[in-house]
Amino acid sequence: xxxxxxxxxxxxxxxxxxxxxxxxxxxxxxxxxxxxxxxxxxxxxxxxxxxxxxxxxxxxxxxxxxxxxxxxxxxxxxxxxxxxxxxxxxxxxxxxxxxxxxxxxxxxxxxxxxxxxxxxxxxxxxxxxxxxxxxxxxxxxxxxxxxxxxxxxxxxxxxxxxxxxxxxxxxxxxxxxxxxxxxxxxxxxxxxxxxxxxxxxxxxxxxxxxxxxxxxxxxxxxxxxxxxxxxxxxxxxxxxxxxxxxxxxxxxxxxxxxxxxxxxxxxxxxxxxxxxxxxxxxxxxxxxxxxxxxxxxxxxxxxxxxxxxxxxxxxxxxxxxxxxxxxxxxxxxxxxxxxxxxxxxxxxxxxxxxxxxxxxxxxxxxxxxxxxxxxxxxxxxxxxxxxxxxxxxxxxxxxxxx
Amino acid sequence: xxxxxxxxxxxxxxxxxxxxxxxxxxxxxxxxxxxxxxxxxxxxxxxxxxxxxxxxxxxxxxxxxxxxxxxxxxxxxxxxxxxxxxxxxxxxxxxxxxxxxxxxxxxxxxxx
Numbered sequence: 001x002x003x004x005x006x007x008x009x010x011x012x013x014x015x016x017x018x019x020x021x022x023x024x025x026x027x028x029x030x031x032x033x034x035x036x037x038x039x040x041x042x043x044x045x046x047x048x049x050x051x052x053x054x055x056x057x058x059x060x061x062x063x064x065x066x067x068x069x070x071x072x073x074x075x076x077x078x079x080x081x082x083x084x085x086x087x088x089x090x091x092x093x094x095x096x097x098x099x100x101x102x103x104x105x106x107x108x109x110x111x112x113x114x115x116x117x118x119x120x121x122x123x124x125x126x127x128x129x130x131x132x133x134x135x136x137x138x139x140x141x142x143x144x145x146x147x148x149x150x151x152x153x154x155x156x157x158x159x160x161x162x163x164x165x166x167x168x169x170x171x172x173x174x175x176x177x178x179x180x181x182x183x184x185x186x187x188x189x190x191x192x193x194x195x196x197x198x199x200x201x202x203x204x205x206x207x208x209x210x211x212x213x214x215x216x217x218x219x220x221x222x223x224x225x226x227x228x229x230x231x232x233x234x235x236x237x238x239x240x241x242x243x244x245x246x247x248x249x250x251x252x253x254x255x256x257x258x259x260x261x262x263x264x265x266x267x268x269x270x271x272x273x274x275x276x277x278x279x280x281x282x283x284x285x286x287x288x289x290x291x292x293x294x295x296x297x298x299x300x301x302x303x304x305x306x307x308x309x310x311x312x313x314x315x316x317x318x319x320x321x322x323x324x325x326x327x328x329x330x331x332x333x334x335x336x337x338x339x340x341x342x343x344x345x346x347x348x349x350x351x352x353x354x355x356x357x358x359x360x361x362x363x364x365x366x367x368x369x370x371x372x373x374x375x376x377x378x379x380x381x382x383x384x385x386x387x388x389x390x391x392x393x394x395x396x397x398x399x400x401x402x
Numbered sequence: 403x404x405x406x407x408x409x410x411x412x413x414x415x416x417x418x419x420x421x422x423x424x425x426x427x428x429x430x431x432x433x434x435x436x437x438x439x440x441x442x443x444x445x446x447x448x449x450x451x452x453x454x455x456x457x458x459x460x461x462x463x464x465x466x467x468x469x470x471x472x473x474x475x476x477x478x479x480x481x482x483x484x485x486x487x488x489x490x491x492x493x494x495x496x497x498x499x500x501x502x503x504x505x506x507x508x509x510x511x512x513x514x
Contacts, residue, residue, distance in 0.1 A: 010417075016492060017419025024487035032480065072457075079454050320451045330451045358479070361447050372444045375453040 033300025036357035040346045043337075043353045044386050049103050052369065053386035056379055057099060059368030060092050063376065064113050073376045081317050083152070084377040086133035089117050090156040091380035094391070097163035101390035107167065114164050121160070122176070125153060134199065135317075141200035144255045145187060151207040152198035154184055158214035163391055165221050174222070181218040184211050185226060193240075194233050195255050202260060204252050205241065206267045208233065209274035216277050220395045234279050245310035248289045262311030265294045265304045265332025266318040269339035276342060277392050287343045294332060295348055301358060302351030304332040334378050337385035356382075421489040421496075428485040435478035443471035 043052045063070045077084040096110040124132055130150050131138055138150070161177040164170060188194050196211070198204045212233060215226045240257045241250050248263035249271055268290045275283035293308035306319040306329035315322045320330030333355065340349040356362070361372035370379055393399075416422035446455030446468040455464030 013417060014419050016495065017424070017488070020488035020491040020495070021419075021424075021484065023491055024484045028484045028487055029480070035479075075457060076448070076454050079457065080452050084453075317452060334451075361444050361475075363444060373447045373450040375448055375451055378451055 029299055032358075033351070033354045036354040037300065037350065038353055038357065040350050040353065043356075044341045044349065045102075046389075047102070049099055050386055053095075053099065053383060055364065055367065055369035056383040056386065057095065058366075059370045060095075060376075060380060060383065061109070061113060062366070062368050064092075064116060077375050077377060081135060082133055083135060084375065086121070086153070086156065088375075088377035088380045089121050090160055091377065091384045093117050093160040094163050095380065095383040095387045097167050098384070098387040098389060098391050100167045101394065102387065111164070111168060114160075114167075115170070118157075118160050118164060118173070122157065125157070138199050143197055143200045145191065145197060148200075149183065149187070149196075150198050151184070151196040151211055152204065154180055155207045155211035155214055158184065159210055159217070162214050162217035162221060166217060166391060166394055177214075177218055178222065181215055181224075185215065185229060188229060188233070191255065193255065193257050194229075194236055195253065195257060197255060201254050202252060203255060204267070205237070205249050205271050206251065206274075208237075209271050209278070213274050213277050217395050220398065230278055234275075234282060238282070243308070243311055246289060246293050246308045247285075248293060248308060249286060250311075261313060263290070263293070263308055264313070264318065265290070265306045265329055266320075266335055268294070269304070269332070269335040269337075272339050273342040273388065277395060284343065287339055287345075290339060291345065291348065295336060296326070297348070297351045298326060300351055301355045302333075302336070302348055302353075303328045303355055304336040305329055306332045330373070334374065334381055337382055338388065341385045341388055421492040424485045424489040424492070428482045428489070431474070431477045431482050431485075435474040435482075438471050438474050443467050444475075447471060 042050060044050055045053075049057075063073055074085050074088075077088065093114045096114050100107040100110040100114075130148075130153050133153060134150060143149070158177060158180040161173045161180065165173055165177065184196070187196050195203050196208070198207045212230050216230060218224060219226055237249060241253060241259075242248065243250055243259075243263050246263055248268060250259045250262050251264040251267040251271075252260040254260060268286065272283050272287040272290060275286060293310075294305045296303055296305065303326065305327050306315070306322060307313045313319075315329075318331050320334075322329050333352070337349070337352055337356075339345070340352055356371065360374055363370050363372050371382070374382070414422075416426055446464045448455050449461075449465045449468040450472075454461055455468055459467070
């Protein structure tokens with residue numbers, strides 16, 4: 001009798017405990033995002049520099065004033081991907097250009113770092129060759145168009161030079177930009193389909209859009225006119241480089257336009273932003289499609305998939321690890337900040353920022369901020385997302401460089 | 403010292419899924435998370451984007467430390483509040499039940 005009572009009491013206690021756990025889980029998991037939610041203005045400000053951008057920038061400026069710290073950070077990235085070393089530089093220069101336009105008082109400091117990065121990057125390219133910033137498989141085959149050049153390097157270096165000159169003219173960079181732009185334009189004209197390689201017979205939408213942005217900015221700076229080239233390339237992309245099911249631009253293709261990879265989150269978010277400078281309507285259309293196909297919000301946390309349902313793919317160095325069940329791509333989710341900021345999509349940006357606080361492991365030291373789950377290039381891309389706007393705005397409106 | 407700790411209610415073994423048991427589990431998880439956090443394991447979570455946590459320790463050990471940190475972090479952020487909330491729900495529920503029916507306390511039932 002006593003044992004029966006004890007067993008019943010034990011079962012009742014366990015059931016009560018389980019019920020309490022289920023109720024508590026429902027309450028807490030639905031409220032968890034509030035712990036990490038912040039006003040969008042903490043990440044992205046329409047005017048001035050947001051607190052998060054300032055802290056991220058402080059950390060990057062530390063890297064460029066402390067060679068030992070920088071070397072350790074870059075070495076870690078280069079073990080996985082030499083491209084990240086290069087892209088980290090590009091995103092930081094583009095971010096600092098936007099910050100200089102947002103915060104003129106800090107312009108001298110930002111310009112100094114931009115020049116340091118540009119000069120060192122071009123020195124390394126000249127000294128070590130273009131393969132220094134490419135993944136090893138770039139050497140496996142011969143480039144179709146000779147002499148071999150990578151649009152990946154040319155486009156981003158050109159955009160770095162142009163961004164610097166938009167903030168403030170630097171006469172030494174004028175011939176360097178003109179040379180880089182003329183090279184790209186000549187090769188666009190030489191290519192039967194206006195498609196240029198980043199790797200041997202491997203061409204990337206991301207690089208083409210950045211290249212056209214640089215050409216557009218060179219037009220603004222130097223009074224040249226490549227609007228016909230830009231118009232023709234956009235027409236080609238609409239006609240030949242779109243996934244028919246999702247309507248999104250594919251991410252990579254061969255020199256004859258044969259698709260290699262379909263639309264990818266790690267690429268499309270930046271592409272939509274790049275297109276804003278080239279064709280604003282097409283840019284918005286692409287963003288809306290990417291948002292619908294790749295963007296997701298669960299329990300108040302925002303994230304992005306790497307591939308649309310119409311064109312699944314396998315995890316790679318760009319997607320980063322894919323987290324199952326929710327199909328979360330670290331690469332795509334990070335780059336989604338650029339799209340959401342560029343199109344002022346606060347409904348997506350706020351939950352994305354909540355995820356950043358929750359799952360990217362922020363670490364604040366000496367006034368600087370870094371995300372431990374990210375790396376230098378990831379943080380630089382986030383900084384770019386937190387600061388973008390003024391550079392494009394200045395070129396689009398045709399405001400003169402002081 | 404051992405005797406003193408044993409006297410403290412929080413260190414006495416509680417019945418499975420009782421409010422005290424849940425609070426003890428929350429405390430243990432919090433202590434373990436605090437330990438890995440203070441040990442600097444957070445720095446290794448760069449493996450989430452495919453970056454090595456430490457060149458000295460190598461991929462495998464860096465990934466292992468990252469997994470440990472992530473597991474305890476998720477447990478601390480998601481599970482600990484659930485355990486505390488559940489303990490609160492059990493305590494409130496038990497009090498309400500006692501008031502309304504004068505039933506014997508579940509937690510105070512003899513264990514032998």
